[in-house]
Amino acid sequence: MNTALVIVDVQKGWDSAVWGKRNNPEAEGNISLLLDSWRSSRMPVVFFQHMSRNPKSPLFPGQAGNEIKDIVRPIGEEKVFAKNVNSCFIGTGFEDWLRESGIDSLVIVGITTQHCVSTTARMAGNLGFRTFVVSDATAAFETKGINGEKYDAETVHALSLATIMGEFATVISTNDILKMI
Amino acid sequence: MNTALVIVDVQKGWDSAVWGKRNNPEAEGNISLLLDSWRSSRMPVVFFQHMSRNPKSPLFPGQAGNEIKDIVRPIGEEKVFAKNVNSCFIGTGFEDWLRESGIDSLVIVGITTQHCVSTTARMAGNLGFRTFVVSDATAAFETKGINGEKYDAETVHALSLATIMGEFATVISTNDILKMI
Numbered sequence: 001m002n003t004a005l006v007i008v009d010v011q012k013g014w015d016s017a018v019w020g021k022r023n024n025p026e027a028e029g030n031i032s033l034l035l036d037s038w039r040s041s042r043m044p045v046v047f048f049q050h051m052s053r054n055p056k057s058p059l060f061p062g063q064a065g066n067e068i069k070d071i072v073r074p075i076g077e078e079k080v081f082a083k084n085v086n087s088c089f090i091g092t093g094f095e096d097w098l099r100e101s102g103i104d105s106l107v108i109v110g111i112t113t114q115h116c117v118s119t120t121a122r123m124a125g126n127l128g129f130r131t132f133v134v135s136d137a138t139a140a141f142e143t144k145g146i147n148g149e150k151y152d153a154e155t156v157h158a159l160s161l162a163t164i165m166g167e168f169a170t171v172i173s174t175n176d177i178l179k180m181i
Numbered sequence: 182m183n184t185a186l187v188i189v190d191v192q193k194g195w196d197s198a199v200w201g202k203r204n205n206p207e208a209e210g211n212i213s214l215l216l217d218s219w220r221s222s223r224m225p226v227v228f229f230q231h232m233s234r235n236p237k238s239p240l241f242p243g244q245a246g247n248e249i250k251d252i253v254r255p256i257g258e259e260k261v262f263a264k265n266v267n268s269c270f271i272g273t274g275f276e277d278w279l280r281e282s283g284i285d286s287l288v289i290v291g292i293t294t295q296h297c298v299s300t301t302a303r304m305a306g307n308l309g310f311r312t313f314v315v316s317d318a319t320a321a322f323e324t325k326g327i328n329g330e331k332y333d334a335e336t337v338h339a340l341s342l343a344t345i346m347g348e349f350a351t352v353i354s355t356n357d358i359l360k361m362i
Contacts, residue, residue: 085307086348114344119307122300126266135327145343146316146352159340162326163295167267171327 013065194246
């Protein structure tokens with residue numbers, strides 16, 4: 001009951017071509033399985049919705065891309081936080097809400113592995129929360145390096161997980177989390 | 182005058198063999214060049230010293246490994262913050278100190294690229310500071326991935342910079358920063 005499922009930025013705008021190639025198309029399906037499990041167990045679920053400040057972003061408010069995807073849409077009284085930056089902890093009151101709710105463990109999923117998920121997991125671990133990141137319930141996009149070199153989405157994903165594993169979070173699979181619920 | 186050089190965890194304990202192979206042995210020399218420039222210009226310099234909570238860590242207080250390296254040792258009234266976690270912003274009062282000091286831009290250097298430097302840069306950018314990370318004034322260590330795959334230090338370094346570039350910080354070289362001072 002003190003372990004929250006934290007669903008970060010699973011929004012329709014990620015399906016835009018502007019982001020380049022993505023890995024792990026199964027992420028949303030795995031998040032949906034986790035969400036079903038959390039709901040069945042009446043454990044806390046928290047959604048984050050990114051409100052981009054860039055009018056050209058597919059995640060900018062006031063268009064379909066800003067909406068949370070149907071497969072993991074919040075229902076009833078489930079908590080939804082809006083955010084403007086990558087970290088779920090900055091500008092949101094999320095930490096205070098967790099402390100007041102008695103939640104000390106977080107299972108983090110969502111998009112993207114290298115930006116919002118990594119940053120939120122880093123802060124969660126450093127703030128003292130027991131932190132899990134679900135490796136197959138997150139996804140990354142391809143990116144360029146500082147010298148123009150290209151990294152495919154799977155490499156970005158894998159190395160983003162490697163750099164948080166052990167130091168900030170336990171990295172675990174959907175199946176292994178489901179076995180623990 | 183409102184741009185601080187932030188020197189993260191440049192401590193003797195990083196020379197221990199426990200961390201594995203490191204890239205960019207020139208990092209400390211480049212940080213020293215930047216420090217000289219900041220001091221000559223009387224611009225603000227801030228040091229962070231990691232106080233590990235793990236008695237087995239080379240960075241644990243009370244041993245030589247915890248000391249800041251001689252090449253970048255703080256002098257006079259220069260500000261030194263102690264920290265226990267990766268982020269320079271957590272448990273330190275750093276953000277309040279920056280706001281009170283009228284500092285709105287940060288040039289971040291130090292060790293390691295993938296942990297303390299990346300996490301601090303992510304938070305700095307998300308908190309609204311104009312943030313620079315100096316690519317050749319940071320260094321990474323080799324690491325293992327979630328399936329046991331090995332990433333050499335240069336790959337960890339390059340991809341850690343790629344995942345913060347543009348989104349959280351401007352990634353720039355020592356020479357390019359020195360030209361701006």
